[in-house]
Amino acid sequence: MTAMTLAKSATRARARRRGHGDGRTALGFLAPVFLGFAVFYLYPAVRGAWYSLTDWNLLSEPRFVGLDNYATLVGDPLFWNSLKVTAYYVVLTVGMQILGGLLLAALLHRLTRSLVLRSLLLVPWLVPSVTTALLWMWLLDANLGFFNHLLTAAGLDNQGFLTSPDLALPSVATINAWSGTGYTALLLYAGMLLVPPQIYEAAAIDGTGEVRTFLSVTLPLIRPILAFALVVSLISSFQLFDTVAVTTKGGPVNATRVIYFYIYEQAFTHFKMGYASALALSLVLVLGALTFVQMRLLRASTSDLT
């Protein structure tokens, strides 16, 4: 951070001395990136906002309807349901990823520096999400799935993990906790490596136990990286699509119809491009507000190290 700030003020100072910019050179460096940004980010953002004010089925001409889509949205129980389902999913999966990640990171940190072990824990994160979804669909299959063998062996009843309205969402959350926990753990582990070993030596001399050390030394010192891991995990969880598209398709009875999947369905199953755009823009606003709050928290949570 300090290096960045220094470099920045150095840029300013030097530019002031020289009295002119590098406009021409900058144009050459930036042209491709700017073209990409203008055509595939700016232009679609403007178009998306415009579509949200129209009634459009992708075939005929868009028809301007003012704020009708937003009025529909406010009164659409499925929209509110999708937000609720998304929130439930985000809490579950982020909770599992962060708690599991913390535990794993602490274990790694106290026990070993093995690169092989860390690479193995990262493998689930590298598996394509579609493959992960297929794989778990099979593991959780109501008849032949591995998990139902375990239940049967324990003398319990078979469960339709992905077909029961109560279990479907927790199952999807578990699937993505499996794929994301290793990554979160490595992030947090990297943070723990930054804590000076002397602090642990001091704690050891004082005779502080492992759990106590973790809670009162490690945890407060890795707060910034914990916040960062939380943001990464939150943002990716809000975009849940692949797992649902492959395993449950929003069912049973809307139990897993998360906002991303709902938008996708409106646009490409029901061809309501206008309404889908209004939903997407609302999601932008919701996430924008959340990010703002997170940023405030991030800034507030500086490590006690600095």
Place this chain on the structure above:
Amino acid sequence: MSRNTRPSIGRVVAWACLIAAVVISLFPLYWMLRTAITPGRELAADNAGLLPDNPTLINFERVLGLVGREEARAAGGSGAELDFFLYLRNSVVYTGLITVVQTLLCAMGGYAFARLRFRGRDALFGLFVAALMVPPIFTLLPNFVLVKELGWLNTYQGLVAPSLLMTPFAVFFLRQFFLGIPREVEQAALIDGAGRWTIFWRVVLPMTKGPLLTLALTTAVWTWNDYLWPLLVAPGEETRVLTAALGIFLRQSPNTSPDWTGLMAGSALSVVPVLLLVVFFGRRLVDSIQFSGMKG
């Protein structure tokens, strides 16, 4: 640091937890492989043991199209086919093109934001950062329309267009690293009369090999795993990528009794490139997470 010279109970339990985590991480992949080598007809009866009674490679052969349609059906296929090598080629083209071109162009852009001075720089960069916060689905809908209007559905150009030139994240990520390079290095070259381009290619890029590779790896993993966009714009046989192909393969197999052995064989094959990545770039991948972590 060695306050536990002899194994205490706590230490044993801790190791047990860590090993359990590794097992949980890897067991589903093992089960995928185990299912893939089970004969399709026998799966209903033989699906609990750690190894199948009659291991076979027939499922791999049929998803790779090495056996005829009839033989595939006889082995438990649904008639759905997976033209694996075609989809693999498409995935490689999609991932390779985007990774190489995007990383290079974003390095140029990131360098301009970090080092060059021009009117509107901060405003433009602010716009890029703002775009980081926008959920991709918002631009995905109009981008789909754009690709459709251009007549680029089911073409490579339609597939790669939106992320070929840049992503705000890549520009942002590399700019942070360029900011960290000591100015003196460049100053010396500038005094020697080297232009910005020369400095960029000969001095700056070689110095940021690490972050560049890190970003390229991350981009490659993301692009390889991408599902929604390729499924929407390029579902056609000729441009279908592996992830989309797996999704379509599942849809084509009957709902009541999916062709699990075939699906797992296809899934296993889709993981191979990822495992190669771990084997060749294990340290780099693991370290890359440290990098992105440090930023926090």
